[in-house]
Amino acid sequence: MSTTPRIAIAGAGLGGLVCARVLQQHGVPVTVFERDTDAHSRSQGGTLDIHEDTGQAALHTAGLFDQFLALSRPEGQEWRLYDRHATLIRHDQAGDDDLSRPEIDRGQLRVLLLDSLAPGTVRWGHSVRTVSPLPNGTARLHHHDRAGEDFDLVIGADGAWSRVRPALSDAQPFYAGVTLVEAHFDDVDGRHPNIAHLVGRGTMSAKAGRRSLVLQRNSKGHVRAYINFRGPRDWHAGLDLADTQAVRARLLAQYQGWHESLLDIVRDNDGGFINRPVFILPVPHSWQRVPGITLLGDAAHLMPPVGVGANLALLDGAELARAVIAHSGIDEALDAYESVMLPRAADHAKTAQQMLTTLMPDSDSDDAAFPDSLWPADTLPDSRPAHTS
Numbered sequence: 001m002s003t004t005p006r007i008a009i010a011g012a013g014l015g016g017l018v019c020a021r022v023l024q025q026h027g028v029p030v031t032v033f034e035r036d037t038d039a040h041s042r043s044q045g046g047t048l049d050i051h052e053d054t055g056q057a058a059l060h061t062a063g064l065f066d067q068f069l070a071l072s073r074p075e076g077q078e079w080r081l082y083d084r085h086a087t088l089i090r091h092d093q094a095g096d097d098d099l100s101r102p103e104i105d106r107g108q109l110r111v112l113l114l115d116s117l118a119p120g121t122v123r124w125g126h127s128v129r130t131v132s133p134l135p136n137g138t139a140r141l142h143h144h145d146r147a148g149e150d151f152d153l154v155i156g157a158d159g160a161w162s163r164v165r166p167a168l169s170d171a172q173p174f175y176a177g178v179t180l181v182e183a184h185f186d187d188v189d190g191r192h193p194n195i196a197h198l199v200g201r202g203t204m205s206a207k208a209g210r211r212s213l214v215l216q217r218n219s220k221g222h223v224r225a226y227i228n229f230r231g232p233r234d235w236h237a238g239l240d241l242a243d244t245q246a247v248r249a250r251l252l253a254q255y256q257g258w259h260e261s262l263l264d265i266v267r268d269n270d271g272g273f274i275n276r277p278v279f280i281l282p283v284p285h286s287w288q289r290v291p292g293i294t295l296l297g298d299a300a301h302l303m304p305p306v307g308v309g310a311n312l313a314l315l316d317g318a319e320l321a322r323a324v325i326a327h328s329g330i331d332e333a334l335d336a337y338e339s340v341m342l343p344r345a346a347d348h349a350k351t352a353q354q355m356l357t358t359l360m361p362d363s364d365s366d367d368a369a370f371p372d373s374l375w376p377a378d379t380l381p382d383s384r385p386a387h388t389s
């Protein structure tokens with residue numbers, strides 16, 4: 001860049017933070033505006049498998065790969081697939097030296113990225129309200145208090161319900177027909193031995209028809225469960241979602257005929273349930289270039305959670321920062337970034353939707369088999385063919 005650009009990032013998620021980190025490494029100042037009031041104001045979610053060609057590549061660019069590796073859990077790549085009778089259908093072991101998709105708690109990764117930034121980079125408790133392009137090719141960011149501030153580049157890294165996206169496109173997330181209900185288990189090895197046995201060191205999934213039950217081991221003996229089903233978004237109609245017993249009874253009714261040991265996932269969790277309907281953006285989601293404004297991560301390509309969203313957000317963030325550093329102007333940088341990111345995102349989103357349809361068909365019949373073609377490489381964390389026992 002011939003002059004130092006004024007850059008704002010909306011959202012301190014993984015994508016926004018890695019973008020800020022790479023810019024700062026190259027001496028480009030940046031401010032991140034984040035709606036959360038501080039780094040620990042809410043749970044950051046479960047475990048993520050970070051892929052070699054996307055998330056790990058971004059962490060290499062950010063100079064944080066070794067620190068990531070020290071925190072990550074290669075053994076967490078272990079994966080078990082059951083049918084609804086709790087028959088083990090497939091078991092992929094994970095060697096400690098297999099670094100293709102090590103797991104890490106999302107919270108740990110976010111702290112790693114936050115700690116890598118210059119103090120004061122993130123302005124906490126700061127919601128972005130809207131962004132509008134200006135005739136001179138810059139952009140005006142409207143803060144939550146309606147004050148406006150002009151930047152040469154505003155990056156929308158503010159997730160599914162982005163407030164930056166409307167400056168580029170009319171697309172709105174829509175319900176994908178599938179809901180995940182999240183549940184938690186603490187101290188599984190001491191207090192929930194059946195859950196510990198089911199999940200092993202990594203992930204387990206039990207599947208039949210339009211339903212599945214998934215467990216994922218996080219660090220420190222914590223396990224997250226996802227109770228997944230295809231169905232209407234208002235599956236909980238007439239229920240108070242804070243009434244744990246009532247929600248549990250409604251969920252158990254959906255899993256009649258499933259093995260008792262699997263039903264423990266719905267019966268024995270600590271605390272309540274969190275309803276997470278799956279929303280997605282249309283595919284492909286694209287836009288005509290608008291000077292001074294772009295998107296990354298979920299804001300650009302919200303897709304079903306089949307294990308790529310966080311990885312792509314990291315890659316987008318690192319690549320966008322590199323484009324800004326490498327080009328003489330913001331326009332050229334956005335041309336370079338969007339011409340690669342948009343088609344890549346469309347490919348992944350298409351595959352993710354196909355995966356969702358295959359994994360959660362609109363049918364209640366048990367699957368006769370779980371063919372390998374269900375797990376194409378590069379889409380699910382659970383696609384490794386090696387070490388099947």
Ligand SMILES: Cc1cc2nc3c(=O)[nH]c(=O)nc-3n(C[C@H](O)[C@H](O)[C@H](O)COP(=O)(O)OP(=O)(O)OC[C@H]3O[C@@H](n4cnc5c(N)ncnc54)[C@H](O)[C@@H]3O)c2cc1C
Pocket residue numbers: 010011012013014015016033034035036047048049126127128129157158159160161162163180276296297298299305306307308309310311312313
């Ligand atoms: C249950 C579940 C499991 C998943 N598992 C995986 C997985 O295993 N692997 C994987 O790769 N992906 C996974 N994903 C997808 C992944 O979570 C997302 O794709 C990823 O978090 C996107 O990162 P991001 O930085 O784009 O957005 P986000 O992580 O959503 O971050 C956006 C940030 O912007 C902030 N923000 C929002 N609005 C504003 C505003 N107006 N002003 C300022 N700040 C704002 C938010 O507070 C947040 O900090 C999963 C998703 C779900 C729902």
